[in-house]
Every structure is written in C-alpha cells, then in structure tokens.
Amino acid sequence: MSYSNLKRVDLIFDKECNPKEIIKNTWAKSNDQIINELLESGLKGRGGAGFPTALKWKYTAEQPEPDKYIICNADEGEPGTFKDREILFKVPQKVFGGMAVGAKVIGAKEGFIYLRGEYRFLLPELEAQLESFHEILKDLKIDFRIKIIMGSGAYICGEESALFESMEGHRGEPRNKPPYPTIAGFRSKPTVINNVETLVYAFMICMHGARKFKDLGTADSRGSKVFSISGDTPKAGIYELELGMTVEQFVEEFGDGDTKAVQVGGASGFCVPRKKFKETIIGFEGVPTGGSMMLFNSSRSMFNVLHNYLEFFEEESCGQCTPCRVGCQQLILGIEAVKKGERHASYLEHLQKLAQTMKITAKCGLGQSVANSFFSIVENFKEEMIY
Amino acid sequence: MSKKINLKIDGIPVAVDEGTTILKAAKQLNIHIPTLCYHDDLCIAGNCRVCVVEMKGSRTLPASCAMPVSEGMEVMTNTLKVRTARKHIIDLLLSEHNAKCTTCYKNGKCELQELAAENKISTASFIDLVPHKNYQMDAYSPSIIKDDSKCIRCQRCVRTCEELQHVSALGVAYKGDKMKISTFFENPMFEVVCTNCGQCVNRCPTGALVERNYLEEVWAAIYDPDKHVVVQTAPAVRVALGEDLNLEPGVIVTGKMVTALKRLGFDSVLDTDFTADLTIMEEGFELLTRLKKALVDKDPSVKLPMATSCSPGWIKFIEHTYPEYLGNLSTCKSPQQMFGALAKTYYAQKRKLDPSKVVSISIMPCTAKKFEADRPEMRSSGYKDVDYVLTTRELAIMIKQAGLEFASLPESHYDSIMGESTGAAVIFGATGGVMEAALRTAYEVVTGREVPFNGLNITPVRGMEGVREVTIKIEGTVPEWKFLEGAELKTVIAHGLTNAKKVMDSVRDGKSNYHFIEIMACPGGCIGGGGQPIPTNAEIRKKRTEAIFAEDSGMKIRKSHENPEVIAIYKEFLEKPLGHKSHELLHTHYKERARH
C-alpha cells in the first residue's frame, strides 16, 4: 500500500522484539533513567486525555505508600475505536512488558488488565500469553504479576475512576477528583492507569530509546499513533501513522473522494468539516484523538450523526450528575424539536449554552466531552440541523 | 495541629485546615454556596453540581463540596459563569421533575423548591421530560412512600442506607437517562430488607421519600363522636417538635405539646414514657432472670447477651440479617406497643370504655413504628393495639392545621392514668438511655442501693460514639441475688445500624462476651429518629440529647420502679414483672425474614 504523504510507522506491531531481552536491559537501568527516557520521548497518554506518561509514573513513584498498582485500560469503548483489540491480539507480550516496566518504576507488585466485556473472545489466548510472560518474570526473578479483569459493557467504565469502582465491585460511577489515581486509585492506593497503546509505546521506548520516537511527530504530538479508521472509506482498518498530519492529508489517503466531514476522536471528539480540513492538525495542537477516525461522505445526514452520538451519550452516561444525565436528554429532544419545527432555530443557541455548561460542570470526561461533537456539528452543519 | 492553607474566596483571604473543602471554607466566611447532594452526615457525592464555583486557572467549574482547598487558590462563587451554570443545572433538574408543588407533601419543606425560588426559575427554559419518563410510585409500605417523579437522584438516600445503616435497601439502578433509585429487583420497599428506619426520609431533599402520613385518618377519629381517642407521645418527640414549629433545636416543649394535643381534640393525652418505665421493669427482670438461669441453673438454652427490643428498625434488621440471634432479643414489646396493648385493656377497663371504641394513636420520632403497629403480632388486646402512628413531623402539621400558635401555648400535664413517668423513661429517647434506665433499676433491685454514680447519671453509657462498652461491677448484693456478687455486667451500646452490625459481628465471631446490648436503629437513638424534624445533623442531635438529659434531671422521680402508676398497674392488673398477664400483653416474638 502506498502512503503518498503520510508516514507509516511500525513500532507497535513489529514482531522483532524480545520482551525478555528488553526487560533485562531495562532492569539494569535506574528508575530515574527510565523516567527521563520517557520524558525525553514526549510520550503522552493514548487513552484520550493525553497526559504525559513519564509524569504519571513519576508522581506515582514518589508516593510513599507500600502498595501500588498498575492498570492497563483495555475497556476500549469509544465508538469507532478498535485498535486496542488488535494490539492485544497481535502483540500482547508488549503490553505486559509495558506494564512490568511501569510496575518497576512505581514499585507495584500487582497489575491488572481491565478488558472490555465484548473482548472476552481474546481471553483464552491472553491468559496463555500471560502465563509465558509470567515465566519470563520468574526467570528474571521479578516479583510482579498481572491479572485480567473482565469489564461488563459500560462505556463509562473506561473512565479511570469508574474503572476502579468497577474493579472494586461497585457500580461504575466516576469519583471526585482530586484525589487523582497517582495518589488514590484502585483500592485507594497510588495507581498508574494507562491505555493499552501507551504501555506498548513505553515499552518500545525502553527498547529503542527515546530518539526513535521523538524524531516522529511534532513538538506537541511526539511519535506515532494507531488509528482506527472507519466510515465512508475504501480502506477501513488499523494503521499506525506519524502524528502531525492535517485532516486534508488524511482524507487524501483514506477518503472516498466525497468526504464531507471527519469525526476525529469518536463520539467524544470533534467533527472537522471539509472547509477546515486543510488547517486542522490531528494531534494535541489541533484535534486530539484516542485513535478513532470516522469519515462521512455527502450521503450522510449530519443531523443523524449528531443524534446518534447524543443517543450514545444519553445511554452511556452513568447518570449520576445533573449536567450530563439531563443535559444529554435535553440536547436530543432539543435538536429533534428544532428539526420538527416545534422550536425556533434560535433554540440551538440555547442548547449550545447548555452544552457549554455541561463542558465545564459535568463530573467526568464523558459529560464534559459531549459539547465537542455538539458544537462542532451544530456550528458547521447548521442548515442540516434546521432543515 | 493540622496545616493551614491560605486561599481567597470572592477576594476575601481565609486560612483553613488542610483538607477542608471550598464549601466549608466559604462557610467560614459566611458565604453561602447552594447545595443539594451534600449532607453533613454523609460522604461526599459531588453529583448534583449545584455547588460549582469558579477557580482561577481551572477550565472547569469544580464542585465546591468535593474540592479541597489548596495554597493560593482563588475561588469566585458569584460570577456570571457560575450563575449561568447553576441556573442551567437547577433548570435541568426541574425539567426532569414532576414539579407539582402545591399538592406535594414536601411543599414548603423542600430543598429543590427553595433553590428554584431563590434563583427565580420562572418559566421552564427546557423541554419537559416528565411525559417521556415512566416514573413509578411505591406506596405499598406502611412507613415510607417513594415517588420517583420527585427524585433528583442526589443519592443521599443511597448513602444513608449504606453508610449509616449498612442496609443498602436503596441503590442506583440503570444508567444514563434511565438511572434511578431502586431496590433489589425493583421490588416495593416493604418487600425488601428496608428496616423502615426513615433515615433516608430524613435526608431526602425533596418529596421523593416521605413518611406515609395518617393525618386524615387521625382527624377522622378525632371528629368521630363515638370514638374515644387516646394519644401517647414518645420521649424523643418533646425535645424536637419545636423545631418544626419555629423554635430552636433543643427546646423542651413537653407542656406545650400536651396542651396542643388537648386542643387538637384528643380525648386523653398520655405518655409513652409510662410504658417505657414498664419496659424497664419487664426487661430488667428478664435480664436478671436470664442471668440467673445461665449462672445458677446452668440452663444451656438461655440466650445471652440479651439485646433490647424497643427499636423496630433494629428488630427488622436483625430479623433479616442475624435471624440466628432472634432468641437473644428481649421479648419485651417496644413501649409504644406495650402502651397500645394496655390502652385497649387496662386503660379501657379503668375508664369503663368499650375497647372497640378506643382509638389508639401514637406520636413517634420514628417511621419504623408505623410498620411495627401493623405487625400481626401487635394485636394482643384483641384489636389493633395501636391504630395509627404519627411522626413528630405529622404532629407539627396537625398543630399548624389547627391554627395553634405553638410558641405561645401554655403548658399542661398529661392525663391519667398512664400519663405518669420518670426521668428513666425520658432518656429512652437518647442512645444509651435504655441501658442507663435499666441499670438504675436493676442495680437497685440486686443490691438494694442506688447505682453508684453521681446523681444517678451513669455518664459512661452516655455519648455519641457509635459503639460504647461499659462494664458495671455488682457489689453488696441482697440475698436473693447473691449469685451476682462481684459479677461484672458487660454491656454495650450502639446506635445506627452500621454500628449495630459491628456489635453483632463481634458477638457472632465470639470476640466479645456481653451480657446486655442496647441497640437503636437511628443515629443518636430516637432523638435522631426517621420521623423527627428535618434537617438533621450531629449538632442538632446533640442539642436534642442535651434536652433529653435536662428533662431527666428535672424530674422528681428518676427510676422506673418508683413510678407510682407502674407500681399501681402491677398491683391492680399485671401482678408482677414477667407474670402471666405481662406475657400475654407486653411480650412478643420475632420472625426470620429473607436476607435480600
């Protein structure tokens, strides 16, 4: 396959990797060295929020508490994302490796993979792979074990504090922050929680050094990223690409010639209309993404697209906080009312103000991010909302 | 000393302890931030978002109830951004809410209504969601009515039931727009482990959880010329009723309350305290008898420790949770039910009344007492022993309905018979009170001397710690109780069912060797009961408790066995504690219930 203007990268899925070797070499380094290497690489979390991984590990390492945990977030619930599944399927040892390194740095003896309920089919193979990984650790006399915990199908359980609640056997409701997981996470102990992909990159940085990663991407968005590409595209699938491309470059490669909008980052991300393809960078300086890229061509109704996302949020909200629980319902009924002519078009402005309130007052990232797609679709496709 | 943190709220500098929330720091400056899900007695939920504030450097508006202060923090509570957000949030809550205030039981006593009024939410700015909902009403319980259409999902009830009561009858079901407060398998509350304690009702900010009221039934009985309506008032009512009638917490209103009840038209105003004294006689002798059987007769069937049985929420809890310990419960009915059984027997005989024409009403600090009165076991008089149970709150409503200006009412005395009581009975209303009253009598029976505490105040059993252990050494016994000479009576007192669970677990696990356990289902005992005026918090409960003990020390007679009417009833009717008649009328049995 040719990549005319995009740089294809092969860090994640590259099979040329001996986990035992990497672990041995990494264990020869001090924790400070590892953290500095990660810091140098510029790796930011791939789960959505983009928090620098080195700092997350560092803060957790600094906690005096004897019991700490490292958790791999494999809940992958964002609509249009399926890359973590592929990573766990193809290179599970690298995921475990990343967790082991994280555990060494922070001082954890136990790690957990919180696996999306729908990925149960991965479990037998993962367990088998885990067994051989535990053998490696045993050989190297490393006191660390990983356990796989099954999620049960709620999107909100991918939010880190809801995930801890779920793991503790409670209802998956996000907690108040602070305290942050680095101080009080799983079982209220200092916890590092990272996305599947983040952990693999961390491990790859241990293998290749920071340079190889840092040389890719832009100042704000170092390295590469695994994209899940879907929608109106002849090339749906999973691709690891260098960060820093514009949406235009992306569409040139993946569009079907009639792309009118790209939803970057799934339902909780942003919709980029054709007129903004050129100026919009995919990355933390432009539109960040956890990896979901959905292309829409002109046959699609953006009203329906938005309605769909809102229905998703309405249902997947944990329901505890007012702005998110009630806000989602109001946004749906509101756009329906405008579409049906039951409310004046100016009601959309009222709803935008509401979305703004949701963005700043919702308790967790779910409710806060509803405004992203709402604003970007309503503003850019107003006619489609009204007529 | 904990570290001080300096911050500014609305430009005003303040220094507070590390770990303080913005909400509490603002309170120190007398800046009021509105709240809904926050409650003094509960852990922080941070889910209503009404309390959001602006914080310099933060993109989002943090919930002030959940955000701890930090050095140099600058908080603004009254900006356009805050006001807009707050209004939106109240608006959203109202759009989900069946806001028919004029016909709502909580009209005028509702935190949501207050907030809407304060923020002048006039016309609804969002779409009414109520027609899109399938709200349920659970009106099957004799104690509590749950109306989901009034629920704002603040989860105060859920936290109450879990943290304070360790019952978790209420929980959160479903998610998203369907999220609701529900029970195990969405069964009605009366079919689940709910103890009817009413603590959730005390903390529900809206009309979603309220007591089942019997106002109309009671008025009808009063207006019925054929009926003789007797009313009894529980010890804890007299120290709390005033709160619902414009008086401060902790004001004792016994005399005014009696006047009010007479003016409402009750034919006879009597005192549950009388049967509280009777309970002490029966329960005290029951304990001594059990001790004798265990120590002297070495009877292996005797169940010790013996646990008190006057809190019906606790009774239902143990029936569900520790059914194997039902034999450890005292068989004494609660004072309310002793009173009910006597009202339609002893009282009716003495007053030459046809018991079928006697309507017996009780005023209780408690919602579980409504359930208790409905229990099939509670018909020893041949009739329903207590016809209707009203909470303190309902009595306040009746007083207002009757147009009485409570604060200016003169004081009057209870009627007789069954209106006489002692200080020992009054303290039944506070945690530790039953224990103290029982000790005052039992110690004297066994030794012939008063309990060796200054002014009869057995201070070690008092207090607000959840679990209190007290050992009393028995010395100088009279010949009949010689076997107790030198014995150490081990007692424990717990209030709130979470604490009850701690005690029961330690009993079950053999970690303790108590003889006597006092348990009250509600925090603070009956003064913190589920039928008491709202709001409730530790400070209010403390004031009510102080009032209870003040009432006790002001009484002429302070030991149950010295109550002249108690002496009389044994002489004329019951013969002796644990006698045949007592067993028939004053004692009961319990039943095992499902664990879920």
Ligand SMILES: Cc1cc2nc3c(=O)[nH]c(=O)nc-3n(C[C@H](O)[C@H](O)[C@H](O)COP(=O)(O)O)c2cc1C
């Ligand atoms: C509603 C919601 C859902 C989320 N779902 C996921 C998820 O499925 N996988 C994930 O890695 N992070 C998810 N996150 C982000 C996590 O909370 C957390 O930030 C992330 O796991 C941190 O890992 P990182 O630093 O490696 O990105 C979600 C966040 C929110 C608010």
Ligand code: SF4
């Ligand atoms: S924002 Fe939504 S998902 Fe997050 S806590 Fe609030 S209701 Fe739950």
Ligand code: SF4
């Ligand atoms: S719960 Fe409050 S706001 Fe709702 S109807 Fe009742 S009084 Fe009005």
Ligand code: SF4
């Ligand atoms: S029932 Fe009352 S306390 Fe419980 S969530 Fe609803 S409004 Fe809050």
Ligand code: SF4
């Ligand atoms: S009445 Fe008591 S036991 Fe029942 S739900 Fe309320 S708090 Fe829980």
Ligand code: FES
């Ligand atoms: S009172 Fe703070 S979020 Fe509800």
